[in-house]
Each structure stands twice: as structure tokens, then as C-alpha cells.
Amino acid sequence: MSKPFGPACFALSNTGDSSFAGMAKEPLASAISSNPNLTSMRTAISEAQMTDRLNTARDVTLFVPVNDAFEKIPADQLGQIFADRDRLVPIVSYHVAEGRHSPSSLSDAVLPTLQGDKLTVKRSGDTYMVNGAKVLCGNIQTANATVYFIDTVLVPQ
Template sequence: MKMSNRLLTRAGALALAAGCAIALSACSDDSGSDDASEDTSSTQESMAEETTEAMTPAGEFGAACSAVPADGEGSFSGMADDPVATAASNNPVLSTLVTAVTEAGLGDTLNTAEDITVFAPTNDAFAKIPEADLQAVLADTETLTSILTYHVVAGRLAPEDLAGEHATLQGANLTVEGSGEDFTVNGEAAVVCGNVQTANATVYIIDTVLMPPAE
């Protein structure tokens, strides 16, 4: 009997020790699981932030940016030093727009405006308009002013703020759709070189002249 009791006591002690070991192991595993979960969550958040940053252009973007001079007053760095009308006049990609702005007498208005966004049609955009119609518009100051001011929005719009409906200086709204480096204006004009900085404006160069809605 004494031997049997000793064996039972010893067996009980071993069982208790084993139970404690299992409990400690379980606690250790739970802690490790929590740490792993926190690490995974942190990694996912970091990846999401990096993805968002990658979708937002840090500087100028678009296929037509390669047509902008690499240096001089018409380059991106040169344009950044001048107000928008002056900056455009130094850029050969925008010479027809500059002619239109001059004909409408809007040079000083644009140069002295504070923090604006300009959707600037390229020479090729104006070339889509039949020559006779273009010359007629250039000769009609009221119509020309309406068209040009429809390309100007108050405030500097960064790429991440570009999509949406925006009131123009002409009075009517225009709508931008897209994200990242792919944007269209009013569903017809594509941004071919965006996020160009001048002293008082952010410029998005587009491939089609925008026409304000009929009143």
C-alpha cells in the first residue's frame, strides 16, 4: 500500500508538471501569435502607404513631357520661375495658346492671378480646329476670352486632387476623370503632360481645346 501511494503521488506530480509545461507553452504560443499578427498588420499598412505614394506622381508626368525643352526658360525648371503666361510663351509646345492669350488680352490677368490651375492645349490641339474656324475665334475677343477662361480653375490642383468637378473662371464647370498619371477632361481631352509648375500656377497640358457648354 505504501508503495502504491508513493507511485500515485509521483504520478500526480508528473501530471501536474506536464500540465504546467503545456500551459506555459500555450501562453508562449499565444504571445508569439500576437506578435506575428502585429508584424503582419504593420507590413500591410506599410505596403498600402507605399502603393498610395507610387500612385501619386512626384513631378511632371505624361508622354508629351519629352517635348518640353530640357533646359532654358522653356524647360520645367525655367517655367517654374515665371508666372504662367510668361512661362507658356517660353515653351514651343504652347505657342498657339500664347497667341490666343495675347489676342484676348489675358496675359496680365493670368500672370497676376494667385494660385490657379491651367489646362493648356498644345499646338496640335489647336490644329484639330479647322483653320477658318480658328481664325474666326481668334478675331472674336468675347468668344476667345470665354474659351480661354474655361481652361482656368482657381487653386493649384495636385494630381491627387485633380479628379472631380471644378468651377472655371469662365463660370461653367469642367469635369476631370482618372487617377495616377491617366486623366481626361470632359471625357475628350487627355492630359499629355501634367503637374507642370510655374510661379503662380499648376499646368496640365492637354491634347484637345475645351469648349464651354452653350448657355
């Protein structure tokens, strides 16, 4: 499976910066910033002051929560997290796994993250789960990363 896959891939634009081709030309943080379904993660990356780090990272995989995933968190709690860089940086960096991972390398995988903890990926048929979060669209390439959209914000222990 070398192309993007998943039930939500149809929602990506076919043209422009937020298309698969557009994202492939940009480094990670810049590539996701053009997608209207990822504005909450874009804000989290910005507030964590990790834009440059993600744009210059070499060969990483981002499991990016879509906006709906952030909406599962009560607004007051989410506001507190976004306002506290010491809490936000570990959460953002927990979504970034070392190395580029294709779908074939994600069957029953344990991946080290930039945060220092590990993510567990399980596959059942065409469904991939990352620590219980469902992959909605995956194997999206950027200039320096592979991206998987997920339905839940992951929080390190």
C-alpha cells in the same frame, strides 16, 4: 506624384525658359510663352488680352491645349474665333480652374473655372481626362499656377 508626369513630358527642354525649372520661375502666361508647343495658346491669351490677368492670378490651374489641339479646328473657324474677343475670352478662361490642383486632387474632380462653368476631370490608372481631353504632360509648376498640357481645345457650352 509630385513631379511632372505624362507621355509628352519628354518633349520639354531640360534647360532654359521652357524647361520645368525655367517655367517654375515665371508667372503663368510668361511661363507658357517660351514653349514652342504652346504658341497657339499664347496667341489666344494675347488676343483675348488676358496676359496680365493670368500672370497676376493667384493659385490657378491651366489646362493648356498644345498646338496640335488647335490644328483640329478648321483654320477659317479658328481665325474667326481668334478675331472675336467676345468669343475668345470665354474659351481661354474656361481652360483656367480656380486653385492649384495636384494630380492627387484630380481623380474624379469637378473644378470651377474663371469662365464660370466647371471642368470634369477623370482618372483611370495613369491617364487623366479633362472633359474628354487627354492630359499629355501635367503637374508643371509656374510661379503662380499648375499647368497640364492637353490634346483638345475645350469649349464651354
